[in-house]
Amino acid sequence: MNLVIWDIESSSANTSWGSIIEVGGILVSPDFKELDRFNFRSRLPEGEIPQAMALIVNKTSVDLLTKGNMSHYEMLGQLEAIFKKWSPAIFLGWSNIGFDDEMIRNEFFRGVRYPYITNSTPNKRHDGLNIARGAHAVDESVIKTEINEKGNAVMKLESLARMNGFESGGAHSALFDAELTAKVLSLIKKNQPHTWDTFLRTANRVDTEIIIKKEKIFTLAEYHFGKNYKYVVAPLHPKYCIHPIYLWGQAFDLKIDPTPLLNMSISELKVAMKKLKFLKTIRSNKAPIILDYNYGMQVEPYNNLDPNLIKKRAEMVNQNENFSQNILIALREVAEEKKQLDSQEDILAEESIYKRFTPQKDTALFPKWHSASWKDKLLMLDKFEDDRIVSFGKKIIFQESPETLPVDMFKTIQREIAGRILSDKKEKWWTCKEFYFECDNLREKYTNEKDEEKLKFLDEINNFVEGIQKKYELV
Numbered sequence: 001m002n003l004v005i006w007d008i009e010s011s012s013a014n015t016s017w018g019s020i021i022e023v024g025g026i027l028v029s030p031d032f033k034e035l036d037r038f039n040f041r042s043r044l045p046e047g048e049i050p051q052a053m054a055l056i057v058n059k060t061s062v063d064l065l066t067k068g069n070m071s072h073y074e075m076l077g078q079l080e081a082i083f084k085k086w087s088p089a090i091f092l093g094w095s096n097i098g099f100d101d102e103m104i105r106n107e108f109f110r111g112v113r114y115p116y117i118t119n120s121t122p123n124k125r126h127d128g129l130n131i132a133r134g135a136h137a138v139d140e141s142v143i144k145t146e147i148n149e150k151g152n153a154v155m156k157l158e159s160l161a162r163m164n165g166f167e168s169g170g171a172h173s174a175l176f177d178a179e180l181t182a183k184v185l186s187l188i189k190k191n192q193p194h195t196w197d198t199f200l201r202t203a204n205r206v207d208t209e210i211i212i213k214k215e216k217i218f219t220l221a222e223y224h225f226g227k228n229y230k231y232v233v234a235p236l237h238p239k240y241c242i243h244p245i246y247l248w249g250q251a252f253d254l255k256i257d258p259t260p261l262l263n264m265s266i267s268e269l270k271v272a273m274k275k276l277k278f279l280k281t282i283r284s285n286k287a288p289i290i291l292d293y294n295y296g297m298q299v300e301p302y303n304n305l306d307p308n309l310i311k312k313r314a315e316m317v318n319q320n321e322n323f324s325q326n327i328l329i330a331l332r333e334v335a336e337e338k339k340q341l342d343s344q345e346d347i348l349a350e351e352s353i354y355k356r357f358t359p360q361k362d363t364a365l366f367p368k369w370h371s372a373s374w375k376d377k378l379l380m381l382d383k384f385e386d387d388r389i390v391s392f393g394k395k396i397i398f399q400e401s402p403e404t405l406p407v408d409m410f411k412t413i414q415r416e417i418a419g420r421i422l423s424d425k426k427e428k429w430w431t432c433k434e435f436y437f438e439c440d441n442l443r444e445k446y447t448n449e450k451d452e453e454k455l456k457f458l459d460e461i462n463n464f465v466e467g468i469q470k471k472y473e474l475v
Contacts, residue, residue: 001124002035002089003028005185007177008100009058011050011065015102016351017429019045019072021060023079024175027086032186038082039175042075043068046399047417049430049468052439052461056454058172062464073400076111077370079104088122090203094157094181097127097286109353110392112370114363119285124203126287128181129155131199134289135188137221137228142192143184152226160184198291205247208284212249213238217314219296220251220280221289231255232296233280234314237324242284244328245335249282252317254310255301262316262323269330279327349388351428358386369393374401411475418472432469436462 006025012018024039044050044065055065070078083091093100105115119125132155135142144163145153154160161168161180164187170176189196202208211218212235220231233251235241241250252258256278264272273279282288293310296302302310317323347355362384369380374397381393397404398413405413423431439462446454 002030002086003032004083004086004089004091004118005093005128005178005182006091006096006100007093007174007181008103009060009172009174010054010103011044011048011060012054012430013051013099014429015099015106016353018051018054018103019048020075020079020103020107021065021072022058022174023075024173024178025082025086026175026178026182027089028182032182032189034182036086037175038078040070040075040078041068042070042072045072047421047468047472049421049432049435049465050461051430052435052442052458055461056442056457061457062460065464071400073111073396076107076113080108080113080117083117090124090126090200091118092126092128092131092181092185092287094177095127095129097125097130101125106350106353109358110350110395112366112389112393112396114366115353119204121204124200124207126200126203128157128185130287130289131185132160132188133223133228134199134221134291135192135195137223137230137289138195138291138295139192142188148226150226155223157181157184195291199289202284202287202290205285208282208288208290209242209249211290212241212251212282212284215290216318217254217293217311219291219293220282221291221295230291230296230299231280232293232302232310234317236327237318237321239321240324240328242328243281243335244332246281247284249284249288250324250327250331251280251282252313253278253280254313254317255305258313258316258323262320264326266326266330266333269326270334273327273330273334348428349391352388358389362386362389374404378404414472414475418475422469422472432465435465439465 004025004027006023008020009022010018011021020042021044022039022041025037026034027036028034041064050065101118104118108115108117114120117123132143136145136153136155140153143160145155146159146163148154157177157180158168158172161184164184166180166183168180201211215235217232217234220233222229222231232254234254235249235251242248243250256276258278261269261272261278282290297307297310365380365383369377372380377393378397381390384390384393394405394409395413398410402410420427420429421431424433427434439458443455443458446458
C-alpha cells in the first residue's frame with residue numbers, strides 16, 4: 001500500500017476543543033517515491049480562543065489566523081477530499097496516534113464528517129514514532145540519536161532529522177514536519193529493511209488481533225520513560241485473549257511462572273494481576289510493535305532463562321482455556337469498578353465522540369448535507385437523529401453563513417459562545433481569562449530571556465483576543 005505521511009498544526013493542545021489551523025501531507029509509494037503532496041491553512045473558527053503557546057510553537061501570526069484564503073470549514077472539506085482521493089493507504093505521522101489522529105477525528109466529528117477516515121477499511125494507520133522506537137529497540141545503530149542527560153536516546157522528530165543530516169530549521173510547520181517524517185522513515189527502512197514489513201503488520205486492529213490469536217509467543221516492544229523495553233510474551237488462549245471492554249489484546253509475560261496462577265479464583269487473580277504485573281496489554285488499534293520472540297530472548301531477564309522453559313510456559317498459557325477465561329472475567333470486573341469511580345461530570349457534545357456512535361443513517365447523509373446550499377443545510381438538520389450532529393451543523397452555519405440562521409437561533413449560538421469564552425471558571429476549553437493568565441506567564445518568561453520577537457508576538461495575539469472578548473461582551 002502507498003503511505004500517506006501527514007502532520008497538523010493546531011490552535012490548542014486539547015483535541016476536543018482546539019482546531020486544526022494547518023495540515024500538510026505527502027503521498028509516497030511503498031519505496032518512498034513521492035506521488036503527490038498538499039498543504040492547507042485556514043482561519044481560526046469564529047468564537048474560539050487559541051492557546052498562545054501553541055501559536056508560538058507553530059509560528060502562527062494573527063494575520064495567518066484571520067486573513068487566510070480558506071475558512072476552517074473549507075479546509076476540512078478539502079482535507080477529506082484529498083484523503084479519500086489518496087485511499088487506500090497507510091496513514092501515519094510522528095506521534096500521530098496520540099495527537100494528530102485524535103485531533104482529526106474530533107474535528108471531523110464536530111465538522112459533520114466521518115471521523116475515522118484514516119483507519120477505516122480499506123485504509124490503515126501506523127505511527128512513525130512507534131516505528132522509530134521499534135527499530136531502535138532492535139538495533140540502536142539504525143539511526144543516529146542525541147543522548148539526553150538521563151542517558152536516553154532522544155526520539156523527537158527535529159532531533160532525529162538533524163542528527164541524520166536532514167535540514168530541520170522549518171520544523172513545526174505541517175508540510176515540513178511531514179517531509180522530515182518521510183525522510184527519517186525512509187532512512188529506517190533503508191538501514192533495517194528486514195523489520196519494516198513486520199512493523200506495518202499492526203497497522204489496524206483486525207490484523208493485529210490475527211497475530212495475537214495465531215502466534216504462540218513473540219516479543220512486545222514498549223517505550224517507557226525514555227527507554228525501550230522488550231517483553232517475551234504468550235497471548236492468552238485464542239478464544240479469550242481480547243479484553244472484554246477495551247478490546248485490546250492480552251498476553252502473559254513469560255519471565256513469570258504461570259503455574260501458581262492457573263487455578264486461582266477470580267478475586268485472587270485480580271490481586272495477582274496488580275501485584276505481579278504478569279499481564280501485558282497490547283493496544284491492538286494503536287500500532288503496537290510486535291517482533292519475533294528471539295529479540296526479547298537477547299535481553300534480561302529472558303536471556304537468563306532456559307528457552308525450553310519459556311516455551312513450556314507459553315504452552316501452559318496458550319492452551320489453558322479456563323485460565324484465560326478467568327483472566328478476562330477479572331479484567332471485566334476491574335474495568336466496571338473503574339467505571340463506577342469515573343467522574344460523573346456531564347460530558348459535553350464536543351467531547352463525546354467515543355461515548356456513543358453517530359447512527360449510520362446520519363453518517364450516510366453527511367455528503368449530501370455538505371453539497372447542499374446553506375439554506376438547504378439548515379432544513380436538512382431535521383433529518384439527523386443525533387442531536388450532537390444537529391448542534392454542530394447549526395454552529396457551522398453560524399460560522400460560514402450566519403445570515404442563513406433565524407435571528408433567535410443566531411443569538412442563541414452567540415450567547416452560548418459568549419458564556420463559554422467569558423467564563424471565570426476553570427473550563428475544559430480555553431477562555432479569555434485562561435488566555436490572559438497564560439500570556440502573562442509567557443510574557444514574564446520572555447522578558448527574562450530578553451526575547452523581543454516573542455514579546456511582540458504576545459502583544460499581537462493578546463490584542464486579537466481582547467477584540468474577541470469585546471465583541472462577545474456586547475452579546
